[in-house]
Amino acid sequence: MVQIPEKPASSPAPRPVPTSADVARLAGVSRATVSYVLNNTRAVRISEPTRVRVRQAAEQLGYVPHAAARSLRAGHSRTVVMPAPVFPAGPLYSRFVGELQGALGRLDYTVVQYGGGAGPYGDAAARAWAELRPIAVLVPGPGLGPGGVEVLRRSGARAVVTFGPEAVEGAHALIMDHEAVGHGAARHLHDRGRRRIGVVMPEEPGLETFSLPRLEGVRRALRGTGATLTELPLSYEEESAGRLAARWDTLRLDAVFAYNDEYAMLLSRALQDRGVRIPARTAVVGADDLMLGRLLRPRLSTVRLELPSGRELAALVDRAVRDPGAAPERRVVLGVSVVHRDSS
Amino acid sequence: MVQIPEKPASSPAPRPVPTSADVARLAGVSRATVSYVLNNTRAVRISEPTRVRVRQAAEQLGYVPHAAARSLRAGHSRTVVMPAPVFPAGPLYSRFVGELQGALGRLDYTVVQYGGGAGPYGDAAARAWAELRPIAVLVPGPGLGPGGVEVLRRSGARAVVTFGPEAVEGAHALIMDHEAVGHGAARHLHDRGRRRIGVVMPEEPGLETFSLPRLEGVRRALRGTGATLTELPLSYEEESAGRLAARWDTLRLDAVFAYNDEYAMLLSRALQDRGVRIPARTAVVGADDLMLGRLLRPRLSTVRLELPSGRELAALVDRAVRDPGAAPERRVVLGVSVVHRDSS
DNA sequence: TTGAAAGCGATACCAT
């Protein structure tokens, strides 16, 4: 039996992608009819037999409409662009984004997370988003300038919403005031009699977005109280924490706000390993209220953050889209509460 | 002084979005010339003065090209669609995705994360992705069926790549064999003399993707050894862990594979609170090699996972795009190694 | 060196 050499696996007849014209041809109707049937256009009555023929043809060809062509024709899309954040996404943020996408999906928007955020978004980034002609753009964190907002609006975006530490000219803003986090932590520590307060500043890139405002919040809370504030650079590794702990005696701090629970856990362990008693000698407060902080001994005091619900933000976006001319709404949305446990 | 009432903020002249025709008009040239200049088309020489005029006009109008129109005309795009995962994204996955996006970006692809994944992707989901006419689709986790792959290919996707526990007919696959994780943990425990082994099964939805294969891996490792395997449902809360710990005596386990480091930490704490000595009475092994596990006392033994580098996957995608007909490549990419510390 | 015009795929108006 003769072996017929098969065509090489490479480049097998790359069948052209079926278009509505193909469907029309196969069903023996016009492209208009195909469109009517597939979009259930109510304004036009199509007989049942025709509908069936069209649907079968579409099915048979594996026809999928072409989003670009559709939105080109329509002059608009329901795409919401959300750039990837410039900061490393934590569990809180991930959950928030998930909720948000779900909520927007239910409002019939298509959410698209765009690109690998490297550094503060320049106007170039804004232009890249604008090319997609999104109906709305949601920008996490800082980095979008007024120029970027202008680019997006000129390109037809009906809503530009930032959610980050500060508002941007011309855009709606959900302001996440991280100063409040530091402020809450510092007040808590001060109220409990601590006067020499350290603030952990993560050395990992991208975190300044949060660490700087948090530091500022601490500073504000302590202003005029006579308490001291010491910045403590720390990177997320055991050695770094070890080095910091090694000079603890020199530092003479009676409290630390550790940026968040993870850094707090890292530092706590290093301190305990060197015999520093928590909270007797030094109080420790984290932030984010992670489950794992509760497991520490002593249980970690923390600042709990309340992000806005995804539904809430989705509603805001929807409102903004419906009334694109409305004055930019800016709302402070970061709820902050100190959870006092045993480490402070 | 008379207050002139301003126009209501709502609906201010919604200026039409500038098109290349507008730029052409303003620059006093044809649309073709605009296209040449803005795309730096080498095949055509345009005089410097004209170039300048065009660029200035574009700048002045805030012109941004229309991606949909462009790719419609071109017949293809460089968009890579990556659906949001069905499982909650952990830090490992986030880092992986970030790397991947960066690497693909450097290869001049535009990565777009699509939608709020709810449940296993049906063929409907595949159709939604196909509407974007992506040049490639990267699907995390399971849930994409052969039907979905077919839809995507018919719509012109030149590469469909899944990275999850198993391969899918017709698509390239980066197989992350989570059985190996459980297998590694169980072998480690068995080697160290443990014979009654518990396996934590998280009750949180979406995690079955990983927990089931990991369990299976444990089972396989233990088969024929006479060691016993006990499934331990656990949800990510202290009470749940407390309840589990309360019946520890009844269970008579001398080891636990705790699904991952977080569950391991949760359970360890609950056990220690009830006086169960680790590892003397019960050994504990996690997975993922989180920093925080190292901070536990005793330090947590763990299974470290080595995800493929983003660059590697990006290269695979690029190859697949260039040779769309090539036979589906399937490669096992999850590196697994046991990190023995003090908890086992 | 520049311009006119065709055409990508889908939709909606206007006829029939």
Add this chain to the structure above:
DNA sequence: ATGGTATCGCTTTCAA
């Protein structure tokens, strides 16, 4: 109840 056709914004041959 259907079909013809102009149109969305852009790229690209072909002519001038």
